[in-house]
Amino acid sequence: xxxxxxxxxxxxxxxxxxxxxxxxxxxxxxxxxxxxxxxxxxxxxxxxxxxxxxxxxxxxxxxxxxxxxxxxxxxxxxxxxxxxxxxxxxxxxxxxxxxxxxxxxxxxxxxxxxxxxxxxxxxxxxxxxxxxxxxxxxxxxxxxxxxxxxxxxxxxxxxxxxxxxxxxxxxxxxxxxxxxxxxxxxxxxxxxxxxxxxxxxxxxxxxxxxxxxxxxxxxxxxxxxxxxxxxxxxxxxxxxxxxxxxxxxxxxxxxxxxxxxxxxxxxxxxxxxxxxxxxxxxxxxxxxxxxxxxxxxxxxxxxxxxxxxxxxxxxxxxxxxxxxxxxxxxxxxxxxxxxxxxx
Numbered sequence: 001x002x003x004x005x006x007x008x009x010x011x012x013x014x015x016x017x018x019x020x021x022x023x024x025x026x027x028x029x030x031x032x033x034x035x036x037x038x039x040x041x042x043x044x045x046x047x048x049x050x051x052x053x054x055x056x057x058x059x060x061x062x063x064x065x066x067x068x069x070x071x072x073x074x075x076x077x078x079x080x081x082x083x084x085x086x087x088x089x090x091x092x093x094x095x096x097x098x099x100x101x102x103x104x105x106x107x108x109x110x111x112x113x114x115x116x117x118x119x120x121x122x123x124x125x126x127x128x129x130x131x132x133x134x135x136x137x138x139x140x141x142x143x144x145x146x147x148x149x150x151x152x153x154x155x156x157x158x159x160x161x162x163x164x165x166x167x168x169x170x171x172x173x174x175x176x177x178x179x180x181x182x183x184x185x186x187x188x189x190x191x192x193x194x195x196x197x198x199x200x201x202x203x204x205x206x207x208x209x210x211x212x213x214x215x216x217x218x219x220x221x222x223x224x225x226x227x228x229x230x231x232x233x234x235x236x237x238x239x240x241x242x243x244x245x246x247x248x249x250x251x252x253x254x255x256x257x258x259x260x261x262x263x264x265x266x267x268x269x270x271x272x273x274x275x276x277x278x279x280x281x282x283x284x285x286x287x288x289x290x291x292x293x294x295x296x297x298x299x300x301x302x303x304x305x306x307x308x309x310x311x312x313x314x315x316x317x318x319x320x321x322x323x324x325x326x327x328x329x330x331x332x333x334x335x336x337x338x339x340x341x342x343x
Contacts, residue, residue: 125189
């Protein structure tokens with residue numbers, strides 16, 4: 001028995017030892033190779049689902065009517081686009097005489113001089129310029145805001161972070177010119193994303209009282225997969241840029257208002273136009289039947305922005321009983337609107 005045991009031991013020792021890791025390494029290699037493919041398939045699947053929902057939402061009567069209005073505004077905007085490259089960013093109104101002003105302007109100056117004088121900077125989106133804000137600037141001026149500026153950032157940039165740095169330089173120039181330590185920013189589309197990065201990642205909350213965004217892909221848009229450009233790739237869901245924006249922002253002093261629409265042709269899915277972040281004070285305003293280009297033009301948005309900025313004190317609280325207070329982004333207050341008339 002002892003001899004048999006020794007023989008079996010020698011036989012076992014003679015057999016080659018099989019390394020489990022070496023035995024399974026080909027499968028691990030296959031799994032590692034297929035992982036990116038599986039991720040791409042999941043991305044395509046989610047994009048397809050979002051596209052189906054997006055198409056259905058654009059086929060409602062209100063959305064179809066909004067598309068007609070959108071086409072009209074696009075045609076008008078193409079005519080004014082060259083003008084947007086001319087002139088400067090604007091300037092504040094000087095002097096304190098008010099007898100020549102219409103009643104609504106005199107009213108804001110009388111009731112809230114700080115609100116009337118606080119500078120407002122308008123930031124356009126991709127492949128655009130300040131001309132997109134022609135009607136919004138007029139509406140703000142008519143309401144009594146005396147320092148409305150609009151910048152043109154370089155649409156040739158390959159990184160939105162660089163555009164945010166340029167925005168910071170523009171803000172500092174306005175602060176030096178007007179003497180106000182804090183300003184408001186209104187951003188359309190990609191302009192809102194640039195402004196959000198400036199506020200939350202570059203310390204811009206010390207300079208920005210309120211940031212209003214319109215049609216901004218806060219959670220990304222699958223439409224960004226249509227073009228393989230670096231700056232557009234930063235708008236894809238889950239991109240490094242958007243992941244950075246989702247990081248904690250403790251103690252951010254800026255108040256946010258985000259307008260988004262269920263008929264936005266470029267935000268896919270449209271709910272990604274809402275801003276949701278646990279550290280930010282946000283009021284999300286959902287519009288019905290308003291196209292992407294129409295957002296800075298329709299009366300509901302122009303009126304909503306002028307009212308909000310007129311009713312916010314220095315700390316961002318409402319000072320009028322009828323004004324909707326800002327809530328935490330977790331609760332996400334929402335106002336639906338179906339009007340798409342001009343202001």
